[in-house]
Amino acid sequence: MRPRLSRRQLLMLSATVAGGTGMAALGVAPAFAADYPEFPYPDTDYQEPTRGQFHFSSQGGWMNDINAPLYYDGTYHLFYQHNPHGLTWDTMHWGHATSPDLVHWTQQPIALEPGIHPGDLWSGAGLVDFDNHTGLQTSNTPPIVVFSGTNGVRLFYSNDRAKTFQTYDNGNPIATPAGTSRDPKVFWHTGTNEFKLVIWTDAGGNGVDIFSSPNLLDWTFKSRFAADWLFECPDLFPLPYNDGYKWVLNDASGDYVVGTFDGTSFNPETTVARMVEGRGAFDGTFYAGLTFAHPPGDRIIQMLWMPGNRGDIWTGCATFPVELALRETSDGPRVTRNPIAAIEGLRFDTHRYGPAVVDPGQAEALLRDVVTQECEIIAEFDADSSTATRFGFRLDVNEDGSGGHEVLYDKTAQTLYGAALPTSEGKVRMRLLVDRNHLEIFGNDGTMSYIDSPSFSTSDQTYRLRLYADGGTVSVASIAVHDIARTWS
Ligand code: FRU
DSSP states (O other): OOOSOOHHHHHHHHHHHTTTHHHHHTTSOOOOGGGSOOOSOOOOOSOOTTSOSSSOBOSSEEEEEEEEEEEETTEEEEEEEEETTOSSSOSOEEEEEEESSSSSOEEEEEEEOBTTBOSOOOOOOEEEOTTOTTSOOOSSSOOEEEEEOSSSBEEEEESSTTSSOEEGGGGOOSBOOSSSEEEEEEEEETTTTEEEEEEEEOTTSSEEEEEEESSSSSOEEEEEEEOTTOOSSOEEEEEEETTEEEEEEEOTTOEEEEEEEOSSOEEEOSOOEESSBSOBSTTSSBEEEEEOBSOGGGOOEEEEEEEEEEOSSEEEEEOOOEEEEEEEETTEEEEEEEEOGGGGGGEEEEEEEOSEEEOHHHHHHHTTTOEESSEEEEEEEESTTOOOSEEEEEESOOTTSOOOEEEEEETTTTEETTEEOOOBTTEEEEEEEEETTEEEEEETTTTEEEEEOOOOOOSSSOEEOEEEEESSOEEEEEEEEEEEOOOOO
16 A cells, blocks of 8 residues: 655645645745746757657646646647746646647646645646636637645636636635545536536545536535545546446556446446556656546547656656557456557658567667667567567667667566566567657557656667567567657757
8 A cells, every 4th residue: 555645745735734834844945936036947949868859848847747638729738737946846836838739849838826826736627618607708719727726626717728817716615525635637527417526535535526516616515436545636537438438537646447427426347457557656657647628539638747757957747648448358447558649740760670580699680770769669579479588679778789778578477567468369569659768668559558767878869779589589570660750849
């Protein structure tokens, strides 16, 4: 079981309880927006040695959780927990970036600013109030409505496509769950024709409260789903399954269950599973993601925060967006994660190999000429007919082929990169996103996905690869190494 309160959470809690003075009580200087130099962000060409080239990061400052990801009229909006004044967690703002396609991002000014917007501007979700249910529309575009606040949900709304946000009702909470609460997720539920709000609270232990509203302003408590595993940043969304839908409920660490949701209560039908491998924690390799509201094409698209990536002017970044789906297993429905199709538009050069059956020496030689920058590697191996006990890639090897970061399938343990991955009809498929200290691994069509922040060499920003086979042959069905274009302009 995960520890309940980390040192940072204690800091956060004391800051909340005492309105900021708690930090001083713990021997940390109090920090308020006014204490820091103001904007603009530091200049950057986004070419810093550890800056993701096709992963979003804030132009400057600290970033944590993904907040209110949503799509409106040709633009994806990504908000995020943000301290623009330093490289560590402090004085939460909502950072903001926009994109036409989820891969090319433009930094925008701060969306929610302490001192201007009241309360703890902690994590939350948002949506577009297309039919002006709130009655808050004052322009010819529908309001964009976002929810934040701790121990009481506050609403902020924008009538200018998220350029500026107003505070609703002087910041008076629109819903106040029992206990300590934070991280509201809000969505439209077609079954009941109402909005739903799901929020983490510790009332009687970990869990979520579920509220309903006809207008996003007046909320009625409907039920509580108590679960010891469910801590912070809940998300609840439907995914197609067989001829209908199932609902997925997950927390910040990516633990999740699948079940039914009738608009009043959530009923799990599976045991708790892990949506993502790696370390789902505030100081881990991923944490605190959300799915987008209203993306075109009925897709469920998720981005998570990657705490481990940093440089001289920023800390933290986001994962590459993935599309979620459910597949049937003997343990019931399980979530798959796969990079969104837009990645195909970033490929600009491809090296292809296979089919081939290679021994360790031939494997070592096969990719010797490949020198890439940021890349995507897609490979299929016939595990059953391979005699090697382990096979896969060594990434970022030295010029003489030594060193490197191993991404291997272990045939005996049936693991990829240490995480369980049974073969699929005797095959193993690997898809790797390799981007300056970001590594995302997808096994067997997203059945397993892994997020890591290894330290790749930064000397010349090129990567040399090796195919690796341990103690026997490996049957390569196909390998494609795609160079991936940098997305910052
Ligand atoms: C998760 C979290 C949230 C909270 C936010 C504060 O990382 O602890 O529960 O709203 O960070 O920044």
